[in-house]
Amino acid sequence: MISLDKLLSIAFFSQTVIGVQGNFFLIYLFTFMSFTGQRLRPIDLILTQLALANSLVLLSKGFPQGMAVWGLKNFLDGIGCKIVFYLHRVARGLSLSMTCLLSGLQAIIISPNNTTWITLKVRIPKYIIPSSIFCWIFYMLQNIIILEKLQGPKGTRNISEIKKYGYCSVNATNIISISSYVVVFFLPDAVLMTFISFTSGYKVYLLHKHHKRVQQMHTAHFSTRAFPEIRATKMILVLVSTFVTFYLINAILTVYMHSMTPRPWLQHSSAFMSSLFPMVSPFVLISSDSQILRYYSAVHSRRNPHTGNDSTI
Template structure:
């Protein structure tokens, strides 16, 4: 065990707080959904999607936060080659799953609130039937696609064992050396292109939801008297919650991507860059359950009456 500096101690405390509060928030949200499932409440279809987003949050928090906390608190030579590969794989699966589930959530809500005379009228009725299949497909894709990271890694070990290696990538607690480097075309096809596609879909779907809500508000104002301020419907409030969630996700994902690209450029990144990248990567899984619980303060958003 190495000597702990005040800087490392402060970082370890931040990671511990982020892990504990993040796990508590996600567990509370998941418990709430499971409780409603066993109650008389007939839940909205989006709740099933949010359950899997919560699971993705757990994967990211544990795979990112736990190893960095252990390292910050001075433990050396803790992770074996297999443990490093497993942590890297779980982190990538969690990140990809979070991206796919968020995209699915936003698109499904866009279809749900679309007018009956829109081009989505046929899919609107059938959409809830495709949720389970879409989630299963997202899981399978994430589990298999991200196998390229551990399978194409020649050597992954604890950081302090790897002092004379070239073409390495530092993850803070482990150092990875690619086997002939993962082919650029393979990486773009399996990782970059899907993430860019999901980003475009999220932006498009979010814009469509904003436009639909705006048109609905105009119609409501036209129907009601000017002195009346009708309360937004449960569907409108649920849509606003999903918009808040998706915008928060894209903000943190964009920031995280910038830091990850910077981290990939340098073979020996600074202490500050490595740890800041990890902290930012955990921000959305840490914040999202509290956003949802604060917005879903009434069961009408979660339940169909």
């Protein structure tokens, strides 16, 4: 009979492999289309970075956590532990910020075509790259403190001063103060989550208005399926609601875990929940965004130029 630890490690490894494959598929698809001279949507740059951030979250959390559950808790030294944990924190922040940019951009795209919104729609593509660079720099600087506070399990000497988190440890006598934690880590996340919630509510409002307008017209020609922006918006709403749900559950578990001596079930639950969105998001995008399927068809036709001639034999 398979032990619980082995089942947990299999779950972490499976989550990592499945999620990384889905995210790498999106990265490959957008990169291939870009290098072949195809014109991508402004939103595709954000989706590429979101897929990259999700891949880093999975690789820096799921794989080490699976190794730790398997019993190999000392496979990382102090430097390796700091690098892996730092990458996870940066990638987690980028996943949040890219989801925020994605939600905001989609809200602007489907907004009414009045003078103010049209001007913003024209200008917004120019701000995507600077905004993305700012997010990368911000989270890389924000999490530098991780390099000082963490240490590998091998470096643990005074057990009373150490909180263990699977494959890494934190010196309990040198933890950042509560007020500093709120300002440096909690406040930026809270602002982004508030913005995501606001833009999501705004998009629901616009979709509701559109639905009422369609009902008044009483014609199939104006069905919501005729508007790609509406389909894309529904896709983003599914993606954002999935992110918010998993993020809040993981945040509650993390706060509870930091308020006490970490227990194995808390560590495993928090780690698994933190990687659920990175695993699920690429498949939500692939199944919901018709443009991604068209990109794939274009890639497939380029790599197999003679496929369409088989029917003439």
